[in-house]
Amino acid sequence: xxxxxxxxxxxxxxxxxxxxxxxxxxxxxxxxxxxxxxxxxxxxxxxxxxxxxxxxxxxxxxxxxxxxxxxxxxxxxxxxxxxxxxxxxxxxxxxxxxxxxxxxxxxxxxxxxxxxxxxxxxxxxxxxxxxxxxxxxxxxxxxxxxxxxxxxxxxxxxxxxxxxxxxxxxxxxxxxxxxxxxxxxxxxxxxxxxxxxxxxxxxxxxxxxxxxxxxxxxxxxxxxxx
Amino acid sequence: xxxxxxxxxxxxxxxxxxxxxxxxxxxxxxxxxxxxxxxxxxxxxxxxxxxxxxxxxxxxxxxxxxxxxxxxxxxxxxxxxxxxxxxxxxxxxxxxxxxxxxxxxxxxxxxxxxxxxxxxxxxxxxxxxxxxxxxxxxxxxxxxxxxxxxxxxxxxxxxxxxxxxxxxxxxxxxxxxxxxxxxxxxxxxxxxxxxxxx
Ligand SMILES: Nc1ncnc2c1ncn2[C@@H]1O[C@H](COP(=O)(O)OP(=O)(O)OP(=O)(O)O)[C@@H](O)[C@H]1O
Ligand SMILES: [Mg+2]
Numbered sequence: 001x002x003x004x005x006x007x008x009x010x011x012x013x014x015x016x017x018x019x020x021x022x023x024x025x026x027x028x029x030x031x032x033x034x035x036x037x038x039x040x041x042x043x044x045x046x047x048x049x050x051x052x053x054x055x056x057x058x059x060x061x062x063x064x065x066x067x068x069x070x071x072x073x074x075x076x077x078x079x080x081x082x083x084x085x086x087x088x089x090x091x092x093x094x095x096x097x098x099x100x101x102x103x104x105x106x107x108x109x110x111x112x113x114x115x116x117x118x119x120x121x122x123x124x125x126x127x128x129x130x131x132x133x134x135x136x137x138x139x140x141x142x143x144x145x146x147x148x149x150x151x152x153x154x155x156x157x158x159x160x161x162x163x164x165x166x167x168x169x170x171x172x173x174x175x176x177x178x179x180x181x182x183x184x185x186x187x188x189x190x191x192x193x194x195x196x197x198x199x200x201x202x203x204x205x206x207x208x209x210x211x212x213x214x215x216x217x218x219x220x221x222x223x224x225x226x
Numbered sequence: 227x228x229x230x231x232x233x234x235x236x237x238x239x240x241x242x243x244x245x246x247x248x249x250x251x252x253x254x255x256x257x258x259x260x261x262x263x264x265x266x267x268x269x270x271x272x273x274x275x276x277x278x279x280x281x282x283x284x285x286x287x288x289x290x291x292x293x294x295x296x297x298x299x300x301x302x303x304x305x306x307x308x309x310x311x312x313x314x315x316x317x318x319x320x321x322x323x324x325x326x327x328x329x330x331x332x333x334x335x336x337x338x339x340x341x342x343x344x345x346x347x348x349x350x351x352x353x354x355x356x357x358x359x360x361x362x363x364x365x366x367x368x369x370x371x372x373x374x375x376x377x378x379x380x381x382x383x384x385x386x387x388x389x390x391x392x393x394x395x396x397x398x399x400x401x402x403x404x405x406x407x408x409x410x411x412x413x414x415x416x417x418x419x420x421x422x423x424x
Contacts, residue, residue, distance in 0.1 A: 083412050098338065132370070
């Protein structure tokens with residue numbers, strides 16, 4: 001597993017402090033992040049691949065600082081967002097997955113083979129020539145996942161990947177996630193998804209208020225909210 | 227609709243994208259040079275045959291030009307009135323045939339292949355510091371974003387109706403703008419995360 005290290009990380013948007021003094025070393029293969037709306041979870045997660053830079057302290061992913069070596073870090077760290085429509089950039093399913101491989105200068109047949117195996121992995125075999133727009137939300141999220149996994153990242157950060165999905169698709173995505181060999185950092189409001197995780201961070205008002213086993217952190221969070 | 231590639235294995239599907247684009251260019255140029263009703267007749271036969279080569283019926287061809295029905299309905303009588311029936315046939319015919327031919331190219335060619343040709347064709351723009359890959363990406367995104375924005379506009383229209391504010395322009399424009407900007411922001415984040423700038 002990789003190590004994601006937060007060293008006294010803080011973040012301000014202008015005057016507004018949204019994260020302060022977060023320190024944690026994440027080496028577990030499954031890490032959850034929970035907390036109420038606006039507590040700073042997304043801001044924290046985005047720092048892992050350099051979408052947001054800390055305004056104090058620093059983040060280190062396997063000896064690399066995302067704020068300085070964004071491109072290198074993003075080659076290892078992929079990010080799954082909530083809105084599937086915003087993650088798909090090509091008109092057809094196969095083309096969107098192939099877009100992730102554009103820098104590798106592979107042969108056409110090699111690209112097609114990798115596209116198809118990514119589609120099989122997420123449970124959408126044979127969809128390569130399907131217009132992305134005609135997929136259901138759940139299928140779109142699976143496509144977004146395929147487009148990410150085809151690059152074989154070592155870390156997968158997911159920010160509420162199931163928010164827009166129904167129960168069946170949530171389960172499908174959860175099953176897919178649990179079968180992956182990657183290190184996964186999952187931000188979610190769905191406590192069932194992370195209760196079995198080795199480690200769960202609880203964020204409240206921009207501070208890390210609990211850090212422990214899934215069951216432990218979830219119990220703490222439930223009490224905090226009641 | 228632009229960019230709606232339909233998988234297939236016809237002769238036209240297997241023809242390289244560059245050849246199809248070149249043929250499209252030659253075809254429309256010929257229509258513009260030999261401006262006569264006869265040319266339009268020949269052009270129509272050529273287009274119908276080309277659709278047949280791709281194993282498409284004239285119905286598919288009609289679907290391609292259907293979105294421009296209002297332009298045709300308004301333009302044809304207008305042209306007839308000011309310039310005579312021959313001019314009307316030429317003007318409207320050129321338009322319809324060009325759209326039908328372009329539609330056939332997009333039906334039989336993957337967007338990525340089309341863009342690769344465009345990217346290659348605009349390589350000289352490098353000398354004026356335009357990045358051809360960027361331009362190609364921008365074109366792709368446009369094709370991809372059109373149906374998303376279309377859905378968003380429909381959503382907003384339904385929401386407005388649900389609240390009984392059909393007549394309010396503000397209840398329409400404000401949410402459309404806010405949601406489009408939000409979508410653009412999320413799309414931007416996703417592009418950065420997928421390494422577009424790296
Ligand atoms: N670009 C921005 N500019 C200004 N303020 C921002 C920006 N992004 C987030 N914020 C603010 O930072 C705070 C934390 O936001 P963040 O998105 O990290 O919360 P979150 O825990 O992910 O919430 P949610 O559960 O709603 O997704 C919020 O109060 C939010 O309004
Ligand atoms: Mg969030």
